[in-house]
Amino acid sequence: MQEERRIAVLRAIVQDYVATEEPVGSKALVERHGLNVSPATVRNDMAALEEEGYLTQPHTSAGRVPTDKGYRLFVDRLGSVKPLSAAEKRAIASFLDGAVDLDDVVTRSVRLLSQLTRQVAVVQYPTLSRSTVRHIELVALAPQRLLAVLILSTGRVEQRVVELPEPLVDDDLARLRSRLNLAATGEVIADAVAALRRLGPEQPDATRTVADVLADAMSDHRSDSRVAVGGAANLARYGDHFDSAVRPLLEALEEHVVLLKLMGEATAAGTVTVRIGAEGPIEEFSSTSVVTTGYGPAQDALASLGVVGPTRMDYPGTMAAVRAVARYVTRILDEA
Amino acid sequence: MQEERRIAVLRAIVQDYVATEEPVGSKALVERHGLNVSPATVRNDMAALEEEGYLTQPHTSAGRVPTDKGYRLFVDRLGSVKPLSAAEKRAIASFLDGAVDLDDVVTRSVRLLSQLTRQVAVVQYPTLSRSTVRHIELVALAPQRLLAVLILSTGRVEQRVVELPEPLVDDDLARLRSRLNLAATGEVIADAVAALRRLGPEQPDATRTVADVLADAMSDHRSDSRVAVGGAANLARYGDHFDSAVRPLLEALEEHVVLLKLMGEATAAGTVTVRIGAEGPIEEFSSTSVVTTGYGPAQDALASLGVVGPTRMDYPGTMAAVRAVARYVTRILDEA
DNA sequence: ACTTGGCACTCGGATCAGGGGAGTGCCAGG
DNA sequence: CCTGGCACTCCCCTGATCCGAGTGCCAAGT
Numbered sequence: 001m002q003e004e005r006r007i008a009v010l011r012a013i014v015q016d017y018v019a020t021e022e023p024v025g026s027k028a029l030v031e032r033h034g035l036n037v038s039p040a041t042v043r044n045d046m047a048a049l050e051e052e053g054y055l056t057q058p059h060t061s062a063g064r065v066p067t068d069k070g071y072r073l074f075v076d077r078l079g080s081v082k083p084l085s086a087a088e089k090r091a092i093a094s095f096l097d098g099a100v101d102l103d104d105v106v107t108r109s110v111r112l113l114s115q116l117t118r119q120v121a122v123v124q125y126p127t128l129s130r131s132t133v134r135h136i137e138l139v140a141l142a143p144q145r146l147l148a149v150l151i152l153s154t155g156r157v158e159q160r161v162v163e164l165p166e167p168l169v170d171d172d173l174a175r176l177r178s179r180l181n182l183a184a185t186g187e188v189i190a191d192a193v194a195a196l197r198r199l200g201p202e203q204p205d206a207t208r209t210v211a212d213v214l215a216d217a218m219s220d221h222r223s224d225s226r227v228a229v230g231g232a233a234n235l236a237r238y239g240d241h242f243d244s245a246v247r248p249l250l251e252a253l254e255e256h257v258v259l260l261k262l263m264g265e266a267t268a269a270g271t272v273t274v275r276i277g278a279e280g281p282i283e284e285f286s287s288t289s290v291v292t293t294g295y296g297p298a299q300d301a302l303a304s305l306g307v308v309g310p311t312r313m314d315y316p317g318t319m320a321a322v323r324a325v326a327r328y329v330t331r332i333l334d335e336a
Numbered sequence: 337m338q339e340e341r342r343i344a345v346l347r348a349i350v351q352d353y354v355a356t357e358e359p360v361g362s363k364a365l366v367e368r369h370g371l372n373v374s375p376a377t378v379r380n381d382m383a384a385l386e387e388e389g390y391l392t393q394p395h396t397s398a399g400r401v402p403t404d405k406g407y408r409l410f411v412d413r414l415g416s417v418k419p420l421s422a423a424e425k426r427a428i429a430s431f432l433d434g435a436v437d438l439d440d441v442v443t444r445s446v447r448l449l450s451q452l453t454r455q456v457a458v459v460q461y462p463t464l465s466r467s468t469v470r471h472i473e474l475v476a477l478a479p480q481r482l483l484a485v486l487i488l489s490t491g492r493v494e495q496r497v498v499e500l501p502e503p504l505v506d507d508d509l510a511r512l513r514s515r516l517n518l519a520a521t522g523e524v525i526a527d528a529v530a531a532l533r534r535l536g537p538e539q540p541d542a543t544r545t546v547a548d549v550l551a552d553a554m555s556d557h558r559s560d561s562r563v564a565v566g567g568a569a570n571l572a573r574y575g576d577h578f579d580s581a582v583r584p585l586l587e588a589l590e591e592h593v594v595l596l597k598l599m600g601e602a603t604a605a606g607t608v609t610v611r612i613g614a615e616g617p618i619e620e621f622s623s624t625s626v627v628t629t630g631y632g633p634a635q636d637a638l639a640s641l642g643v644v645g646p647t648r649m650d651y652p653g654t655m656a657a658v659r660a661v662a663r664y665v666t667r668i669l670d671e672a
Numbered sequence: 673a674c675t676t677g678g679c680a681c682t683c684g685g686a687t688c689a690g691g692g693g694a695g696t697g698c699c700a701g702g
Numbered sequence: 703c704c705t706g707g708c709a710c711t712c713c714c715c716t717g718a719t720c721c722g723a724g725t726g727c728c729a730a731g732t
Binding site: 023025026027028039043044046047057059060061062063 | 723724725726
């Protein structure tokens with residue numbers, strides 16, 4: 001009985017604190033929420049919750065603030081994620097439907113997500129390792145120079161200028177093109193790389209050169225850590241802790257490697273992961289929470305997408321938005 | 337005689353203020369700079385400069401701060417832009433030389449520029465209107481569906497999935513491809529669009545469909561306003577005015593259209609444009625300066641690139657960095 | 673065994689006065 | 703036209719005071 005009320009108190013505190021950004025006291029609590037008990041009772045509960053580590057007091061004589069542990073309990077005890085309104089769903093659909101290519105999908109998602117959550121949104125580009133080669137194209141730029149274009153199943157395009165060891169006539173170019181496509185098209189990246197590397201030493205130099213460049217392009221780690229970021233302006237709402245919190249985050253947003261570490265491994269689509277404060281991998285961001293999920297085919301997430309914000313954030317709303325956007329993105333990519 | 341000294345005083349004030357971010361007084365001035373006059377003399381000069389609108393006092397009894405007009409004079413009277421050190425030049429070269437494609441060049445430039453200037457850097461992608469069509473590629477995805485890939489001279493790649501009104505066999509595809517390339521390859525975008533649109537009604541439906549999609553892709557204004565932004569973390573150094581200055585800027589950095597307006601028309605490569613405070617087109621950014629220049633072939637700039645920062649910035653250094661980076665980017669693009 | 677009202681206590685934050693100091697303007701003399 | 707001197711003006715820092723929200727605890731009530 002009391003146990004239940006304590007959870008209710010914790011929940012109320014979290015909600016109020018998220019809304020007001022100020023430590024919440026016993027009196028205000030009973031007023032704003034329909035708790036049918038006196039402030040004194042709530043005080044006892046709060047003392048107990050503090051004892052167990054779910055709350056803290058900034059000062060001896062101030063209201064209570066949830067700890068990371070408190071948020072964690074709050075999130076875990078969320079019954080169901082509240083579904084988005086019909087209007088929001090429609091907005092998502094219409095916003096994403098106009099996308100013309102992969103870049104566009106990612107850009108729109110990131111913007112959409114940041115607007116829905118009023119937070120910093122991060123969308124990782126589909127991982128190379130999960131995609132297959134759709135086509136390889138060679139365009140002659142000069143007799144000894146060509147442009148190799150690599151098109152992947154996810155819609156990603158890589159291109160490289162290749163200097164040839166010897167001039168190549170059109171016929172040779174066509175032959176080379178079909179040889180490369182024969183080896184790589186339809187294959188998963190890892191296999192395609194292997195196949196290209198195997199294109200033996202017995203082949204003419206030009207083949208080797210081009211195959212190597214393509215294989216390198218495919219294994220380029222740089223392109224495996226591409227992310228899009230949006231809504232950085234929402235950081236301005238961080239309020240205080242400017243130098244200690246906002247600045248490192250702004251820096252991280254440009255360091256994609258750090259950002260990806262912060263986002264963590266792509267989880268299976270459908271499951272929304274919430275990392276609260278110090279639960280994350282980077283000490284500096286101990287007052288930052290991350291809400292992510294994977295997107296792409298069910299058991300085989302292409303990459304993750306999510307939101308980064310202050311520990312004091314609207315978890316239910318954020319989780320709902322992240323999940324919804326992931327779902328739509330998955331569908332869009334499926335169609336293309 | 338006094339005229340010259342006044343300029344010297346203004347210059348000294350600008351330098352000190354930029355360095356310390358605090359109003360500068362007469363005594364500190366004569367000490368830190370080798371002015372061979374007394375503080376009283378400097379005070380007279382300052383009073384005159386204030387009279388003419390080059391300086392202001394935050395409070396009756398505080399030091400002086402340059403006005404926009406003061407910065408303007410300072411910038412105009414800069415003798416020569418101080419050249420970068422050899423080390424810096426080397427850094428630029430090595431930083432940009434590793435770029436593999438257009439995206440990479442732009443990304444690296446933006447990062448480089450923000451690091452050199454410790455400011456927010458903005459690089460516009462080469463304008464579509466100045467580039468030519470290098471190649472058009474069609475890849476069959478399904479009998480009635482193909483992927484059209486458009487490769488431009490600047491290295492930009494656009495792709496679209498096209499649903500065909502009728503199935504297309506390989507031979508037709510090859511014919512279609514060469515017809516499209518014949519019409520568009522080598523042409524400036526505007527001409528290519530026209531040529532594609534002309535691909536007459538007498539042609540089979542598939543041709544029309546694909547040609548239209550390509551023409552649309554080329555005239556897509558969305559892609560004409562692409563920019564890359566970097567160094568947003570440097571905004572953290574804005575110090576005070578957080579909500580009034582940093583926030584709108586952060587927002588603008590995501591609104592590429594606004595950002596481009598702020599950057600202004602691409603100026604001829606070689607000329608560095610400085611827009612100080614209220615000289616800019618957007619009232620909200622009246623305490624923000626913009627330093628830009630064009631890049632690309634001499635008289636025919638592809639696009640602009642530059643830096644956005646507080647009016648109180650190191651103009652000589654910033655101008656030098658912007659010019660140097662533009663120069664290198666031009667060279668790199670020329671080679672590719 | 674909880675809950676409740678009462679009460680003393682704590683402590684942060686707002687408010688205010690006072691003093692120090694940096695900087696100015698002006699004037700009279702070089 | 704430059705310079706030293708001097709009175710004056712505010713800004714801002716410091717310390718003291720006060721107020722009130724909020725707590726913890728206790729004793730009484732259900």
